Amino acid sequence: MIPLPPSFEKLLALLRTLPSVGPKMSERIAFHLLRLPEDQIREFISAVQETYRTVRPCSICGYWDDDSPCRICGDDSRDKSVLCVVEGSQDIQAIGRVRKFNGLFHVLGGILSPLDGVGPQDLEIDSLLRRLENEPIGEVILALNPDMEGETTCQYIAKRIQALSQRIKITRPAQGLPVGGELEYMDELTLTRALEGRRDVS
Ligand SMILES: [Zn+2]
Known part of the structure; x- marks a missing residue:
């Protein structure tokens, strides 16, 4: 096993809790996220936060x-x-x-x-x-x-x-x-x- 940084391991573990995301897919998504420009990542995070805060059943x-x-x-x-x-x-x-x-x-x-x-x-x-x-x-x-x-x-x-x-x-x-x-x-x-x-x- 080639060790991964703890923060990256944590991201992989969180991604695997999503529906239909297995170990391979979680790695693909995580590496993709790492390659994104910082403003795009911020936009992504704020969209998740905003939706979580405002959308209710x-x-x-x-x-x-x-x-x-x-x-x-x-x-x-x-x-x-x-x-x-x-x-x-x-x-x-x-x-x-x-x-x-x-x-x-x-x-x-x-x-x-x-x-x-x-x-x-x-x-x-x-x-x-x-x-x-x-x-x-x-x-x-x-x-x-x-x-x-x-x-x-x-x-x-x-x-x-x-x-x-x-x-x-x-x-x-x-x-x-x-x-x-x-x-x-x-x-x-x-x-x-x-x-x-x-x-x-x-
Ligand atoms: Zn309704």
Whole structure:
């Protein structure tokens, strides 16, 4: 092993805590950062600090914004009768690129995963049900990743909604979503088709 300076080791260790960054990638990023001009590094650091200081989850939907209610909840031109439930804010970005969807969102903040100790109380499910009681929502689209945990979570939420009200239509994006795929990485056309062809959850 060729030793590295402690500060560099620390940077590598921090980078490895980021999603999808392994040992090799952390080295590539760290060396890239070292080669940047100082003003660019300062800009980078201040962007992280500024975002961290100003961006918070919206008190209604959980989307990360610098205003609460966020600019989605506060947008009067949006269709308030359709609510799309997603795992995280990154999925709102993906669905936001589908121009045909003009409804509201609700961020769960995760997915049910008994193995990782994530139960219903760890997700924004109660706040979702409260919204359904208080807002004129006629349809809930459960847009979770089409994998096992996404499936289980959809079924659980659908049951809770049905117990609350029979009047709310519950749908899921249909064909086109590859099983095991991650929503945030899906292209616009795939997501458009999936949302257009959404089916009822029974
Ligand atoms: Zn919001």
